[in-house]
Amino acid sequence: xxxxxxxxxxxxxxxxxxxxxxxxxxxxxxxxxxxxxxxxxxxxxxxxxxxxxxxxxxxxxxxxxxxxxxxxxxxxxxxxxxxxxxxxx
Numbered sequence: 001x002x003x004x005x006x007x008x009x010x011x012x013x014x015x016x017x018x019x020x021x022x023x024x025x026x027x028x029x030x031x032x033x034x035x036x037x038x039x040x041x042x043x044x045x046x047x048x049x050x051x052x053x054x055x056x057x058x059x060x061x062x063x064x065x066x067x068x069x070x071x072x073x074x075x076x077x078x079x080x081x082x083x084x085x086x087x088x089x
Contacts, residue, residue: 010081018080024087034064036080038061040080041068042068042071
């Protein structure tokens with residue numbers, strides 16, 4: 001997998017994948033959605049900070065994002081794209 005900062009072509013692929021994610025043919029499992037959320041947040045905002053807030057859903061999202069701490073922007077984008085591609089069928 002790529003390490004460090006994402007290159008321009010990967011960023012373009014990531015943008016396309018994040019648009020495709022809204023039109024997936026079937027809804028992914030909750031676990032897959034959490035993984036996608038965490039990777040998207042890691043790729044766009046970096047490591048998760050702070051404490052979880054809100055209800056169960058918000059806490060689950062926070063926990064998933066926290067699990068990606070240390071993942072580079074490029075690696076998070078790459079994995080996100082792979083997941084979306086696999087779900088497109």
